[in-house]
Amino acid sequence: xxxxxxxxxxxxxxxxxxxxxxxxxxxxxxxxxxxxxxxxxxxxxxxxxxxxxxxxxxxxxxxxxxxxxxxxxxxxxxxxxxxxxxxxxxxxxxxxxxxxxxxxxxxxxxxxxxxxxxxxxxxxxxxxxxxxxxxxxxxxxxxxxxxxxxxxxxxxxxxxxxxxxxxxxxxxxxxxxxxxxxxxxxxxxxxxxxxxxxxxxxxxxxxxxxxxxxxxxxxxxxxxxxxxxxxxxxxxxxxxxxxxxxxxxxxxxxxxxxxxxxxxxxxxxxxxxxxxxxxxxxxxxxxxxxxxxxxxxxxxxxxxxxxxxxxxxxxxxxxxxxxxxxxxxxxxxxxxxxxxxxxxxxxxxxxxxxxxxxxxxxxxxxxxxxxxxxxxxxxxxxxxxxxxxxxxxx
Amino acid sequence: xxxxxxxxxxxxxxxxxxxxxxxxxxxxxxxxxxxxxxxxxxxxxxxxxxxxxxxxxxxxxxxxxxxxxxxxxxxxxxxxxxxxxxxxxxxxxxxxxxxxxxxxxxxxxxxxxxxxxxxxxxxxxxxxxxxxxxxxxxxxxxxxxxxxxxxxxxxxxxxxxxxxxxxxxxxxxxxxxxxxxxxxxxxxxxxxxxxxxxxxxxxxxxxxxxxxxxxxxxxxxxxxxxxxxxxxxxxxxxxxxxx
Amino acid sequence: xxxxxxxxxxxxxxxxxxxxxxxxxxxxxxxxxxxxxxxxxxxxxxxxxxxxxxxxxxxxxxxxxxxxxxxxxxxxxxxxxxxxxxxxxxxxxxxxxxxxxxxxxxxxxxxxxxxxxxxxxxxxxxxxxxxxxxxxxxxxxxxxxxxxxxxxxxxxxxxx
Numbered sequence: 001x002x003x004x005x006x007x008x009x010x011x012x013x014x015x016x017x018x019x020x021x022x023x024x025x026x027x028x029x030x031x032x033x034x035x036x037x038x039x040x041x042x043x044x045x046x047x048x049x050x051x052x053x054x055x056x057x058x059x060x061x062x063x064x065x066x067x068x069x070x071x072x073x074x075x076x077x078x079x080x081x082x083x084x085x086x087x088x089x090x091x092x093x094x095x096x097x098x099x100x101x102x103x104x105x106x107x108x109x110x111x112x113x114x115x116x117x118x119x120x121x122x123x124x125x126x127x128x129x130x131x132x133x134x135x136x137x138x139x140x141x142x143x144x145x146x147x148x149x150x151x152x153x154x155x156x157x158x159x160x161x162x163x164x165x166x167x168x169x170x171x172x173x174x175x176x177x178x179x180x181x182x183x184x185x186x187x188x189x190x191x192x193x194x195x196x197x198x199x200x201x202x203x204x205x206x207x208x209x210x211x212x213x214x215x216x217x218x219x220x221x222x223x224x225x226x227x228x229x230x231x232x233x234x235x236x237x238x239x240x241x242x243x244x245x246x247x248x249x250x251x252x253x254x255x256x257x258x259x260x261x262x263x264x265x266x267x268x269x270x271x272x273x274x275x276x277x278x279x280x281x282x283x284x285x286x287x288x289x290x291x292x293x294x295x296x297x298x299x300x301x302x303x304x305x306x307x308x309x310x311x312x313x314x315x316x317x318x319x320x321x322x323x324x325x326x327x328x329x330x331x332x333x334x335x336x337x338x339x340x341x342x343x344x345x346x347x348x349x350x351x352x353x354x355x356x357x358x359x360x361x362x363x364x365x366x367x368x369x370x371x372x373x374x375x376x377x378x379x380x381x382x383x384x385x386x387x388x389x390x391x392x393x394x
Numbered sequence: 395x396x397x398x399x400x401x402x403x404x405x406x407x408x409x410x411x412x413x414x415x416x417x418x419x420x421x422x423x424x425x426x427x428x429x430x431x432x433x434x435x436x437x438x439x440x441x442x443x444x445x446x447x448x449x450x451x452x453x454x455x456x457x458x459x460x461x462x463x464x465x466x467x468x469x470x471x472x473x474x475x476x477x478x479x480x481x482x483x484x485x486x487x488x489x490x491x492x493x494x495x496x497x498x499x500x501x502x503x504x505x506x507x508x509x510x511x512x513x514x515x516x517x518x519x520x521x522x523x524x525x526x527x528x529x530x531x532x533x534x535x536x537x538x539x540x541x542x543x544x545x546x547x548x549x550x551x552x553x554x555x556x557x558x559x560x561x562x563x564x565x566x567x568x569x570x571x572x573x574x575x576x577x578x579x580x581x582x583x584x585x586x587x588x589x590x591x592x593x594x595x596x597x598x599x600x601x602x603x604x605x606x607x608x609x610x611x612x613x614x615x616x617x618x619x620x621x622x623x624x625x626x627x628x629x630x631x632x633x634x635x636x637x
Numbered sequence: 638x639x640x641x642x643x644x645x646x647x648x649x650x651x652x653x654x655x656x657x658x659x660x661x662x663x664x665x666x667x668x669x670x671x672x673x674x675x676x677x678x679x680x681x682x683x684x685x686x687x688x689x690x691x692x693x694x695x696x697x698x699x700x701x702x703x704x705x706x707x708x709x710x711x712x713x714x715x716x717x718x719x720x721x722x723x724x725x726x727x728x729x730x731x732x733x734x735x736x737x738x739x740x741x742x743x744x745x746x747x748x749x750x751x752x753x754x755x756x757x758x759x760x761x762x763x764x765x766x767x768x769x770x771x772x773x774x775x776x777x778x779x780x781x782x783x784x785x786x787x788x789x790x791x792x793x794x795x796x797x
Contacts, residue, residue: 010555077544077564144646340637
């Protein structure tokens with residue numbers, strides 16, 4: 001496959017190594033981390049207003065976390081050897097910690113927290129449902145049907161501790177991805193101590209946005225009124241988190257322009273040409289400045305409910321596009337220029353290939369399918385459970 | 395490449411031992427090789443390189459390198475009007491079949507062969523998540539293609555662009571300094587086939603190595619010294635424009 | 638201690654984790670390559686495997702065993718630094734079985750220009766010509782002996 005090259009690239013650099021799947025992976029783990037942080041807002045920081053999204057946020061995090069390793073597996077030259085990361089992890093490699101951080105976060109944090117949160121419902125459903133579903137719930141109870149007041153208190157306390165542990169765990173789950181890029185001294189587009197921080201904040205932005213969108217969407221689908229106090233609060237957190245994220249990215253940009261080191265001319269040219277649409281148009285204008293402006297308006301001006309809903313939805317979608325574009329610009333952008341600073345290559349994305357667009361789209365849709373299944377098994381909405389009224393906290 | 399009679403006889407003795415091990419065929423037969431007595435690198439003399447591409451062809455034949463990928467390659471630099479900061483560089487098919495004549499006349503022109511620098515403090519081995527790329531006790535950076543996952547992190551981490559993913563094995567690959575040759579007392583395929591002696595294997599630990607004298611009396615540099623990878627491929631005559 | 642009764646489900650959860658962890662340790666013990674870490678963070682067999690790859694180039698010392706006369710001629714001429722396989726190609730198979738594996742006859746017109754075609758980037762003192770102008774299509778080895786390429790009459794002329 002002939003790849004058009006402008007200028008000079010080292011012969012082995014011409015073909016990109018990390019594809020759209022590697023763009024997708026940090027996007028997905030970012031959503032996981034962000035959704036979890038939103039959930040922890042209620043659980044730990046007692047922001048009561050966002051309680052309606054608590055369970056949905058946890059399930060969203062789980063749905064995306066299940067899909068997270070899939071783009072990596074598809075990308076590996078030898079996916080059948082991926083378990084080697086568990087056998088002989090190389091302690092100097094940030095990537096080696098993936099397997100353990102992932103497993104820890106999945107099993108030690110998310111699954112435990114969801115189990116503790118849903119235990120009362122699981123026990124009730126194990127007794128009330130029929131057929132194969134009953135078996136599922138019976139297994140989920142782990143054989144314990146104790147839902148006494150004291151047991152519930154213990155669950156609450158332990159769940160709180162898990163969330164406390166979960167916050168730095170979520171930071172680690174996504175922060176290490178930023179470090180994977182940020183610690184590569186060979187690549188000046190990636191190498192910056194700001195990288196893990198920028199990744200984290202953009203993760204929180206995307207996670208908050210996706211839960212907000214999902215909440216509004218599911219309320220529409222279920223024909224229940226949207227809790228505006230909840231959504232207004234989420235939008236406020238989205239706005240301020242986004243502001244911090246934008247500031248960090250601008251600091252990086254201004255710093256690069258000011259210092260103007262060896263790589264700058266080459267990178268600057270790349271941003272103005274090859275990366276113009278995805279960086280200037282999609283990431284900055286459409287994906288950051290516009291949603292920030294829209295959210296700012298809602299924070300400053302008193303607007304009617306319908307207008308706010310529309311703005312939140314629109315800003316949320318733009319945010320998701322912007323954060324995806326950010327991952328694209330980091331991963332793909334970092335491979336479009338030559339390390340000789342003398343040339344540029346092109347990313348040839350296949351369609352029905354192992355690392356092509358089709359698998360990327362499929363993996364983007366899959367979490368929502370999984371979420372749909374999870375919502376069916378563990379309904380987040382208290383009104384639909386037999387014990388909806390007696391649910392803790394309300 | 396000049397050789398004293400004594401050196402020639404020494405090499406013959408080593409070649410005889412190497413011959414035995416070739417006949418024997420198993421690594422155990424070559425166990426007389428003690429890795430801790432060696433510390434390998436390479437010397438590349440820019441003033442001698444004629445850009446014939448013999449090294450690139452030889453490496454491909456010796457190591458089964460797939461087309462379109464390069465364990466070693468040659469770049470040609472053209473510097474117009476002393477513009478050291480903006481050279482024009484080309485490397486048609488890695489220089490494998492030589493170089494067509496330049497369209498621009500004048501200026502400063504020269505060839506730069508490149509390969510893995512077998513860095514003593516390599517970022518590639520640092521980032522490998524499983525230990526599929528490593529340093530041998532004699533200073534060669536190798537890839538264990540039976541263990542490599544093909545995650546390509548090492549390829550990203552190499553500042554010199556010397557690594558690639560082999561499309562047949564789907565594992566990372568790069569120059570192995572012809573480890574299967576040098577541990578038998580032979581030199582690398584590229585050095586063996588370089589007609590001008592522009593490429594020379596160096597054993598920094600061997601006091602009888604003829605290159606030591608050159609290194610002591612000439613100024614040598616490594617590529618991208620600011621990367622601090624402790625690169626072990628020394629260049630003589632390296633122009634400031636070389637990237 | 639009445640907490641223990643109400644916290645029983647947590648013990649069950651902990652038990653599940655312990656079982657999974659132990660299963661992981663057992664799998665790990667079985668699957669980690671033997672001797673991994675002996676010399677460093679890699680499979681020790683990888684060293685032997687790297688040493689064991691097949692040779693294609695025999696190396697010039699091998700040629701001298703049988704072709705010492707040619708080596709002698711070459712060692713006094715301008716090509717003394719050009720190793721045999723540089724022109725003749727990989728000859729390990731020939732060294733292993735000299736009678737059956739015979740190196741192909743080389744064709745000078747396609748071989749010599751690989752190094753000696755003039756190019757602005759070549760060192761100035763390196764002998765280079767534009768083949769067409771230099772020989773007018775005549776094969777290079779008509780006048781130049783590859784193992785000792787300098788034409789003696791010319792050298793004598795120059796010395797005068």
